[in-house]
Amino acid sequence: MDNLLLKINHPKELRTFEASQLTALAHEMREFILDTLSVKPGHLGASLGVIELTIALHYHYNTPKDLLIWDVGHQCYPHKILTGRQQIFNSLRQKDGISGFPNREESEFDTFGTGHSSTSISAIVGMATADKINQINRKHIAIIGDASITSGMSFEALNHLGSTDLDVLVILNDNDIGIDPSVGGLKKHFKSLENQSENIFSNFGLNFIGTIDGHNFADLLNAFNKADSIKGPKVLHIKTIKGKGYEKAEIDQVKWHAPGLFDKETGEIKSKKKEKSYQDVFGETMLQLLENNPQIVAITPAMLTGSNLVKCHQDFPERVFDVGIAEQHAVTFAAGLATQNTIPYCVIYSTFLQRAYDQVIHDVALQNLPVVFCIDRAGFVGTDGATHHGYFDIAYLREIPNMIISSPRNEKDFKNLLYTAQFTTQPFAIRYPKNNIQTSYSKVEKIEIGKSEIIFEGKQLAILSTGLISSRIEEIIIQNNLQDKVALIDFPFIKPLDESSLKAISLKYSTILTFEDGIKKGGFGSGILEFLNSIHYKGNITINGYPDKFIEHASISELEQMVGLDNSSILEMIKSYL
Numbered sequence: 001m002d003n004l005l006l007k008i009n010h011p012k013e014l015r016t017f018e019a020s021q022l023t024a025l026a027h028e029m030r031e032f033i034l035d036t037l038s039v040k041p042g043h044l045g046a047s048l049g050v051i052e053l054t055i056a057l058h059y060h061y062n063t064p065k066d067l068l069i070w071d072v073g074h075q076c077y078p079h080k081i082l083t084g085r086q087q088i089f090n091s092l093r094q095k096d097g098i099s100g101f102p103n104r105e106e107s108e109f110d111t112f113g114t115g116h117s118s119t120s121i122s123a124i125v126g127m128a129t130a131d132k133i134n135q136i137n138r139k140h141i142a143i144i145g146d147a148s149i150t151s152g153m154s155f156e157a158l159n160h161l162g163s164t165d166l167d168v169l170v171i172l173n174d175n176d177i178g179i180d181p182s183v184g185g186l187k188k189h190f191k192s193l194e195n196q197s198e199n200i201f202s203n204f205g206l207n208f209i210g211t212i213d214g215h216n217f218a219d220l221l222n223a224f225n226k227a228d229s230i231k232g233p234k235v236l237h238i239k240t241i242k243g244k245g246y247e248k249a250e251i252d253q254v255k256w257h258a259p260g261l262f263d264k265e266t267g268e269i270k271s272k273k274k275e276k277s278y279q280d281v282f283g284e285t286m287l288q289l290l291e292n293n294p295q296i297v298a299i300t301p302a303m304l305t306g307s308n309l310v311k312c313h314q315d316f317p318e319r320v321f322d323v324g325i326a327e328q329h330a331v332t333f334a335a336g337l338a339t340q341n342t343i344p345y346c347v348i349y350s351t352f353l354q355r356a357y358d359q360v361i362h363d364v365a366l367q368n369l370p371v372v373f374c375i376d377r378a379g380f381v382g383t384d385g386a387t388h389h390g391y392f393d394i395a396y397l398r399e400i401p402n403m404i405i406s407s408p409r410n411e412k413d414f415k416n417l418l419y420t421a422q423f424t425t426q427p428f429a430i431r432y433p434k435n436n437i438q439t440s441y442s443k444v445e446k447i448e449i450g451k452s453e454i455i456f457e458g459k460q461l462a463i464l465s466t467g468l469i470s471s472r473i474e475e476i477i478i479q480n481n482l483q484d485k486v487a488l489i490d491f492p493f494i495k496p497l498d499e500s501s502l503k504a505i506s507l508k509y510s511t512i513l514t515f516e517d518g519i520k521k522g523g524f525g526s527g528i529l530e531f532l533n534s535i536h537y538k539g540n541i542t543i544n545g546y547p548d549k550f551i552e553h554a555s556i557s558e559l560e561q562m563v564g565l566d567n568s569s570i571l572e573m574i575k576s577y578l
């Protein structure tokens, strides 16, 4: 082993290498990433696939002066390793460690924070435009995957870029897969790009270079030279293999997108023995709903596996739709379906629903269409961090007229909510976390919208809570034998609130605490406060949720500790009121 990688603390050291050394460097980089990720899990496949591309980019271009943007950013590990973060790479995605995504605060080489897809072309056009105004001469490069480029935002940006003379290079990293097999009409077009002088990019007014092998250094460096010689905006199409260089990851690209812990030598993924999760309950209930009601359809924007819809898709290919990375389209597609006698379940991560906010308001809620939003990954998601936490949804949905918003604390409620939602005549959101679920089997039945449930009727104070945290508080109360002192009222419905129950609570208790797995401002507790204020409640109310800030990556339990919502902090707080 040459230990080439150890010689690189900054890309300027890389640039002293002979081109003939780059293949050996790529080999070392691959081993280094595999060694680290086998024990510090992260997004493996995409990073393995861009090792040659990343080395070639930093070798050829003058980073950090020249600007690189990594779309999504889950493939940025080789970039981090070459740009001064090799020594701390084993802190990846852990508390106080480096982020799994490019982050402007972390390094001057991370020119634009990403995490959500399809932003890179807009951002690079912005940077190149600013440089033109400020008369700064440098290169501007966005690297975007074949799934991410299909999103609407990318096309808005390409359309703009095509009308400019900006020196922007868009590199389309085409590995023919997203997290799941890629979908949509463009897939076919990308396959035949190299044989066409006219293509979608040239029609946008962009110069086109390609197609080349993205694992071949000579081809990459030639292509960059060619791009440099062309004035104005251009697209370079490269073909790569997701998981390149690690057989198991090349063969099962879906599983190895983010495999978790694994044994590098054997390729065995060390999956933990799982308790039942919200995702398990969702997948099995959705399957039953599809079996029993032919009007029900399900939609996912490119998160078939993550949302546990694979089996549903296999069994009902005509009624389960993966529309690609297209959250806005997914929501309005669901709205259209809802107008014509079908019952759409739009399954979407909390963080990604943010992108379709106008569609939720304008296309669904304003027309009071019965779209069911199954909002996965609500609350903290853990090591993906600030770009992916799903803690704004209660606040951003609560203000929208016509919305029903619910959050189940256990299996029974979750199944009943999913079942009940098919009868809705208005938008119906069900939010649930990436977590285990309290199992409580019962017959699935239609439930009354807006009804709360008294779990304990203790006398000294009342806790009002919703979702997963309700079940945690239930356990805390039982474990500490506080049932006589503490009342716990679970609100599966955040909107409409159970006002008659709240009136009764307000008469009985002079101390009320609310808890939620979401941001305090504007959330469930705020709703309770607004109502209690409207009936002139004179007691004390304390709202507990996440603070008004963006919170970085760490394990979910560390994050709960950071915001004072771990079990022992909750217990201390309850005791302090008794």
Ligand SMILES: Cc1ncc(C[n+]2csc(CCOP(=O)(O)OP(=O)(O)O)c2C)c(N)n1
Residues within 6 Å of the ligand: 046, 049, 072, 074, 075, 115, 116, 117, 144, 145, 146, 147, 148, 149, 175, 177, 178, 179, 242, 301, 302, 303, 325, 327, 352, 355
């Ligand atoms: C707006 C948004 N929706 C969904 C995701 C989840 N997501 C992360 S990576 C990915 C697939 C990206 O595929 P591609 O761009 O082809 O890159 P590859 O992983 O193949 O390198 C998806 C759907 C996201 N990050 N952002």
Ligand SMILES: CC(=O)[C@@H](O)[C@H](O)COP(=O)(O)O
Residues within 6 Å of the ligand: 043, 072, 074, 115, 179, 258, 306, 377, 381, 384, 434
């Ligand atoms: C990069 C990205 O956005 C996804 O890969 C995301 O990390 C998926 O999250 P889950 O692992 O929770 O499905």
Ligand SMILES: [Mg+2]
Residues within 6 Å of the ligand: 145, 146, 147, 173, 174, 175, 176, 177, 178
């Ligand atoms: Mg891809």
